Amino acid sequence: MCTAARQNFKEEKRVFTPSTDDPFQLFNQWYEDASQSEVNDPNAMSLATVDENSMPSVRIVLLKSHDQNGFVFYTNFQSRKGTELSKNPQAAIAFHWKTIRRQVRIEGSTEVVAKNEADEYFQSRPRISQIGAWASQQSEPLDSREQLLNTVQSFEEKYENVSIPRPPHWGGLRLRPTRIEFWHDGEFRLHDRFIFEKTTNAETWKITRLNP
Numbered sequence: 001m002c003t004a005a006r007q008n009f010k011e012e013k014r015v016f017t018p019s020t021d022d023p024f025q026l027f028n029q030w031y032e033d034a035s036q037s038e039v040n041d042p043n044a045m046s047l048a049t050v051d052e053n054s055m056p057s058v059r060i061v062l063l064k065s066h067d068q069n070g071f072v073f074y075t076n077f078q079s080r081k082g083t084e085l086s087k088n089p090q091a092a093i094a095f096h097w098k099t100i101r102r103q104v105r106i107e108g109s110t111e112v113v114a115k116n117e118a119d120e121y122f123q124s125r126p127r128i129s130q131i132g133a134w135a136s137q138q139s140e141p142l143d144s145r146e147q148l149l150n151t152v153q154s155f156e157e158k159y160e161n162v163s164i165p166r167p168p169h170w171g172g173l174r175l176r177p178t179r180i181e182f183w184h185d186g187e188f189r190l191h192d193r194f195i196f197e198k199t200t201n202a203e204t205w206k207i208t209r210l211n212p
């Protein structure tokens with residue numbers, strides 16, 4: 001880097017160092033920043049799972065809650081991701097917030113959220129989404145859209161004027177993190193990266209700066 005560029009880099013406002021040694025607190029700050037600037041779905045995250053042959057697959061899901069216990073999303077347990085996680089609960093998620101030029105990568109193990117928590121979330125969903133959870137055999141082949149709409153209609157008739165229960169094959173999964181990496185865009189591609197790794201006593205986090 002030439003002298004002028006080095007000077008510019010030193011003065012660059014985008015330089016980042018974590019303000020806390022608690023990754024959940026840092027995640028909250030970044031999520032709040034993203035929520036204020038992303039046009040839609042600041043809670044969209046890539047979720048990676050692996051199958052029995054170690055073949056990875058990735059798709060977007062929505063983060064529905066997060067706290068010190070982990071990161072929760074909802075899905076059909078019989079979907080591809082659901083069956084893969086039931087056999088191997090290890091997973092990774094990644095957020096990319098374009099407007100603030102930041103990325104968070106999280107790795108850990110998933111577990112099914114408590115029934116009452118999933119019920120409560122399911123009941124908060126719009127009725128048509130509740131019907132959809134019953135009607136969609138997520139990730140299974142479907143002959144036609146008409147077939148899906150017919151199934152939707154039959155569940156609408158079945159649950160007409162009554163509260164819709166949560167399907168047993170649909171619920172929440174909580175990823176309990178062991179590693180969380182915060183990536184902050186920097187000038188000249190000299191990005192700042194900090195990885196928080198859970199220590200063996202599981203109470204504190206080891207923080208390491210990584211090369212960009």
Ligand SMILES: Cc1cc2nc3c(=O)[nH]c(=O)nc-3n(C[C@H](O)[C@H](O)[C@H](O)COP(=O)(O)O)c2cc1C
Pocket residue numbers: 041044057058059060061062063073074075076079080081082138139
């Ligand atoms: C913005 C966005 C949000 C999504 N949110 C969810 C979600 O919260 N849960 C879910 O099961 N699928 C969600 N999907 C659909 C998944 O990406 C995926 O197509 C589906 O879950 C089937 O994945 P699988 O076959 O790997 O199990 C979302 C897709 C997009 C583009």
